[in-house]
Amino acid sequence: MSETSFLGRLARQEFVGPLIALLLIVVIVAATTPAFLEPQNFRNIALQVSILSIVAIGSTIVIITGGIDLSPGSMIALLTMCLAVFIKTYGLSLWVAIPLTLLIGCGLGVINGILVAYVGIPAFIVTLAGLSAFKGLALTLNGGTPAFSLSPELREVFYGTFLGLPLPFYYVVGAYALFTIIMEHTRLGREIYAVGGNESAARLSGINVARVRLIAFVFAALCAAVGAVLLSSRLNSGSPNYGTLIELQAIAAAVVGGASLAGGRGRVISTLIGALIIIVVQNGLNLNAVTTSMQSLTIGLIILVAVGVDVWRSRIGASIAGFLNAKTKEV
Amino acid sequence: MQDQSPLWELEGITKTFPGVRANDGISIRLHAGEIHALLGENGCGKSTLIKILSGVHQPDAGTIRRRGDVVQLTSPIQARGEGVATVFQEFSLAPTLTVAENIFLGRYPRRGPLVDWPRMKREAAEVLGSLDIAIAPDRIVGTLSVAEQQLVEIAKAISIDATLLILDEPSTALGEQEIVALHQLLRRMKDRGVSILYISHRLDEVVSLVDSATILKDGKVVSTANGTNLDVDEIVSKMVGEDIDEHYPKQKNATNTVLFSARNLSTDNGVRDVSFDVHAGEVYGLGGVIGSGRTEIARAIFGVDPLTSGKVSIDGKTLRIRNPQDAIRAGLALVPENRKFDGLFFNFNGGPNMTAAALDKIRGQFLLKKRTEADVAQDYIDQLEISPAAARKFVSLLSGGNQQKIVIARWLFADSRVLILDEPTQGIDIGAKIAVYNLINALTARGYAVILISSDHNELIAMSDRIGIIREGSLVETMPAARVTHTHLVQSSAQELTHDAA
Numbered sequence: 001m002s003e004t005s006f007l008g009r010l011a012r013q014e015f016v017g018p019l020i021a022l023l024l025i026v027v028i029v030a031a032t033t034p035a036f037l038e039p040q041n042f043r044n045i046a047l048q049v050s051i052l053s054i055v056a057i058g059s060t061i062v063i064i065t066g067g068i069d070l071s072p073g074s075m076i077a078l079l080t081m082c083l084a085v086f087i088k089t090y091g092l093s094l095w096v097a098i099p100l101t102l103l104i105g106c107g108l109g110v111i112n113g114i115l116v117a118y119v120g121i122p123a124f125i126v127t128l129a130g131l132s133a134f135k136g137l138a139l140t141l142n143g144g145t146p147a148f149s150l151s152p153e154l155r156e157v158f159y160g161t162f163l164g165l166p167l168p169f170y171y172v173v174g175a176y177a178l179f180t181i182i183m184e185h186t187r188l189g190r191e192i193y194a195v196g197g198n199e200s201a202a203r204l205s206g207i208n209v210a211r212v213r214l215i216a217f218v219f220a221a222l223c224a225a226v227g228a229v230l231l232s233s234r235l236n237s238g239s240p241n242y243g244t245l246i247e248l249q250a251i252a253a254a255v256v257g258g259a260s261l262a263g264g265r266g267r268v269i270s271t272l273i274g275a276l277i278i279i280v281v282q283n284g285l286n287l288n289a290v291t292t293s294m295q296s297l298t299i300g301l302i303i304l305v306a307v308g309v310d311v312w313r314s315r316i317g318a319s320i321a322g323f324l325n326a327k328t329k330e331v
Numbered sequence: 332m333q334d335q336s337p338l339w340e341l342e343g344i345t346k347t348f349p350g351v352r353a354n355d356g357i358s359i360r361l362h363a364g365e366i367h368a369l370l371g372e373n374g375c376g377k378s379t380l381i382k383i384l385s386g387v388h389q390p391d392a393g394t395i396r397r398r399g400d401v402v403q404l405t406s407p408i409q410a411r412g413e414g415v416a417t418v419f420q421e422f423s424l425a426p427t428l429t430v431a432e433n434i435f436l437g438r439y440p441r442r443g444p445l446v447d448w449p450r451m452k453r454e455a456a457e458v459l460g461s462l463d464i465a466i467a468p469d470r471i472v473g474t475l476s477v478a479e480q481q482l483v484e485i486a487k488a489i490s491i492d493a494t495l496l497i498l499d500e501p502s503t504a505l506g507e508q509e510i511v512a513l514h515q516l517l518r519r520m521k522d523r524g525v526s527i528l529y530i531s532h533r534l535d536e537v538v539s540l541v542d543s544a545t546i547l548k549d550g551k552v553v554s555t556a557n558g559t560n561l562d563v564d565e566i567v568s569k570m571v572g573e574d575i576d577e578h579y580p581k582q583k584n585a586t587n588t589v590l591f592s593a594r595n596l597s598t599d600n601g602v603r604d605v606s607f608d609v610h611a612g613e614v615y616g617l618g619g620v621i622g623s624g625r626t627e628i629a630r631a632i633f634g635v636d637p638l639t640s641g642k643v644s645i646d647g648k649t650l651r652i653r654n655p656q657d658a659i660r661a662g663l664a665l666v667p668e669n670r671k672f673d674g675l676f677f678n679f680n681g682g683p684n685m686t687a688a689a690l691d692k693i694r695g696q697f698l699l700k701k702r703t704e705a706d707v708a709q710d711y712i713d714q715l716e717i718s719p720a721a722a723r724k725f726v727s728l729l730s731g732g733n734q735q736k737i738v739i740a741r742w743l744f745a746d747s748r749v750l751i752l753d754e755p756t757q758g759i760d761i762g763a764k765i766a767v768y769n770l771i772n773a774l775t776a777r778g779y780a781v782i783l784i785s786s787d788h789n790e791l792i793a794m795s796d797r798i799g800i801i802r803e804g805s806l807v808e809t810m811p812a813a814r815v816t817h818t819h820l821v822q823s824s825a826q827e828l829t830h831d832a833a
Contacts, residue, residue, distance in 0.1 A: 181698070185699055185701070186698060187690045187691070187694055187699060190683065190687075190690055193676075193679070193683075194676055194679075196678070197676040197679060198672075198673075198674075198675065198676050198678075200672060200673045201667075201673055201674050202676075202687070203655060204633070204655055204665055204667055204673055204674070205655070206654075206655045206656040206658075206660075206688050206745075207687070208656065264676070264678035265678050
C-alpha cells in the first residue's frame with residue numbers, strides 16, 4: 001500500500017506544504033537576485049533566522065495549547081538588559097551571567113503561566129500586560145539606557161564557529177531536536193497537544209491542564225531568554241529596544257508553518273520552515289533595496305496567503321476525505 | 332387524508348458526491364397535517380436529503396413540488412422563503428442574545444432605521460405562547476437548559492409561517508417530559524396543516540408520534556409505512572438490513588460482591604446525600620428526568636466537582652478523590668454525556684485518543700513507545716470491532732458509534748473497573764447502539780461495575796440490573812430494573828413519590 005511507503009508517509013506530513021512554499025520562494029529569489037546565492041548571504045540568512053526560529057519554538061508550543069504569547073519581545077528587551085547589568089555592573093563571568101539570565105527568563109514564564117493557568121486570566125491579556133510590563137522593567141535597569149561593549153567573549157557566543165560552522169547553527173539544531181522530541185515523543189508533549197485539542201476531555205482523562213499550560217509558558221520564556229542571550233552576543237550590548245515586534249514575527253512563523261491558533265495542531269519543525277520563509281523573503285527584498293515599509297507589507301501578505309492556502313487545503317482535504325470514506329464504505 | 336394531493340412532494344431526488352450516491356431516486360409525499368418519520372442508519376442519506384430540502388445542497392436530478400408546483404430551493408434563505416423551516420441537530424442559536432433576538436435573527440422588526448424592540452418582544456412572546464413554551468422572551472439563550480434551547484430553536488423555525496417543518500433528531504437532548512411537550516407541540520402544528528418531517532433514532536417515540544414513515548438505506552427508499560403498520564422490530568431490521576434477534580441483548584453478570592459504594596454524597600451543585608452500592612458485574616442504572624442531578628452525581632464521583640460531604644470506596648477501601656487523576660488511579664472511569672465536547676480529541680487519530688488516560692502505560696524511561704501505542708490501538712480496534720480507519724484517521728472522520736467505542740477503549744486501557752457511562756448511546760444509530768450494549772455485557776462479564784445514565788427509558792430498564800431513581804439530586808429508591816416503570820422515571824419531584832408509594 002502506498003500509504004505506508006516512505007514517500008506516502010512523507011506526503012502526509014504537515015510540514016510538506018510549507019516546505020514546498022519555501023523551496024519555491026528560494027528558487028524565485030535566486031533567479032531574480034544573483035547576490036542571494038553568494039556564500040556570505042547564506043551565512044547572513046542563517047544568523048538572522050537563528051534568533052527568530054528559536055523564539056518561535058516557544059510561541060508554537062503556547063499556540064498548540066490553544067494560547068498565545070505576546071510577551072517574548074519585551075522579555076528579550078528586559079533580559080538583554082539583565083545580562084548587560086550582570087556583566088557590566090556586577091562583573092559576573094559569562095558562565096554565571098548567562099545561566100542567571102535564562103533562569104530569570106523562566107521566572108517570567110512562570111509568572112505568565114500562573115496568571116493564565118491558575119488565576120484564569122486569558123493568555124492574550126496576561127501576555128499583553130507582560131508586553132508592556134517587561135518593557136517597563138527593562139527601562140528601570142541601567143537608567144533606561146542601552147549598555148554597549150559588554151565583553152569580547154560574549155561576541156564569541158554568537159560569532160564563534162565549531163567544525164567550520166557558525167555556533168548559532170548548532171543552537172538551532174539542538175533546540176529543534178530537543179523540542180521536537182519533547183513535543184512528539186514524550187508524555188508532556190502529548191499532553192500539550194491534548195490540552196490544545198480539547199481541554200475538557202484532557203481534564204476528564206486525568207491530565208493536569210493547569211500544569212501543562214504553565215509549562216508551555218515556561219518553555220516560551222526559556223526560548224525567548226535564549227533569543228535574548230543570542231541577540232546580546234550578536235550586538236555585544238543590551239537595550240530596552242531589542243526584541244521589539246519579534247513576538248509577532250514568531251507568531252507569524254508558527255502560523256505560516258501551519259500551527260492553528262485554535263490549538264491542538266502544529267509542529268515545531270514546521271515553525272522552522274515558517275521562520276525561514278519570512279527571513280528569506282526579507283533577505284530577498286533587502287538585496288533588491290526594497291523599502292522597509294514594503295517589506296512589512298509583504299510579510300503581512302505572506303501570513304494571509306499561508307493561512308488562506310491552509311484553509312483552502314483543509315476544505316479540499318475534507319472533500320477528498322469524504323471521497324475516500326465513501327470509496328471504502330467506511331465511517 | 333390520503334385522497335388529497337400532497338402538500339409537499341419529492342420525486343426521484345438524486346444527489347451524488349465524489350464517489351458516493353448519497354440519495355438515489357428518493358420519492359416521498361407529505362400531506363398537510365402529516366407527521367412523517369425519516370428513518371435509517373447513519374450514512375443512509377438522511378442528512379443529504381434534509382440539506383436538499385433546506386436549500387443547502389442542490390439535487391442532481393429529481394423535482395420538489397409544493398401543492399403540485401415545482402419549486403427550486405437554491406439557498407437556505409430562499410428555502411425559508413418558500414416555507415421550509417429546518418431545525419438542525421447542531422443548534423444555530425446565538426448564545427449571548429436573548430430568546431426574542433434569536434427568534435427574529437436577521438429580520439428584526441423595525442421602526443424607521445431603528446429596531447422596534449417592544450414589537451419584537453411582543454411578537455416573540457406570541458410565538459412562544461402559541462406553542463405553550465414557558466420561556467420569557469428576554470432571557471439570554473446561553474442561560475437556558477439544552478432542552479429549552481431546543482424549544483427556542485423550534486419556535487424560531489416555525490415563526491416564519493412554514494408549511495414544511497423538518498426536525499433532525501430534536502429529542503436527542505431532551506428528557507421524557509420535554510419529549511412529551513415537544514410531541515404536543517408537533518401535534519398542534521399538525522392540526523394547523525403543517526407537514527412535518529421527523530428524524531429520530533428513538534424508535535419508540537417515532538411509533539407513538541408519526542402518521543407514516545420512510546426508511547432509507549444506502550441512499551434509497553427501502554420501505555414506506557403508514558401509522559397502522561409501524562412495528563419497531565420490523566423497522567430495525569429494515570434499517571440494518573438484517574434480522575436482529577434482540578434489540579437489547581442484556582446478559583446478567585451481577586455478583587453479590589460489592590465493588591463500588593457511594594455514601595452520603597453531597598455537592599454544592601445539587602447532589603443531596605446520595606448513597607448506593609454497585610456489585611461486581613452489575614449494571615446500576617441512574618434514572619430520572621433531565622436536570623434531576625444524575626450527571627452531577629457522576630461528576631462528583633469522578634472528582635470533577637468537589638464533594639461537600641460523603642465518600643466513595645472501591646473494594647471496601649475508602650478513596651480520597653480530589654480530581655479526575657485520583658479517580659482514574661482508583662479505577663474509576665467517566666464516559667461523558669457529550670463525547671464531542673468532553674470526550675474526544677479531534678486533533679488525534681484513534682490510538683492517542685485511546686491512550687490519553689494512561690500515557691504512563693506506553694511510556695519507557697522518557698519517551699512514549701509509539702509502536703506499543705499502535706499495537707494497543709489495533710488490539711482495541713479488533714476487540715471492539717472499531718472501524719480499521721480509526722488507526723490512522725482523525726476521529727472527527729469516524730461515525731458516532733466508532734467514536735463512542737474509542738472513548739470506552741480509553742478507559743479499558745486505563746484499567747478502569749468502575750465505569751460511569753453517561754448517555755452512551757445518544758445520537759448513534761441502532762447498529763452501533765447494539766454494539767455498545769454488547770460492550771457493556773463484555774465489561775460486566777469481566778467483573779467490572781457499570782453505572783449507566785440514560786434518558787432512553789427502554790434502554791435503561793433493559794440494560795440495568797438495578798436502577799436508582801434520582802429526583803432533585805436525591806436518590807429516592809433503588810429497585811430491580813424489572814420493576815421500574817416509565818412512571819417512576821418521569822416524575823421529577825420528591826413529593827410525588829409519596830403518591831406512588833402509597
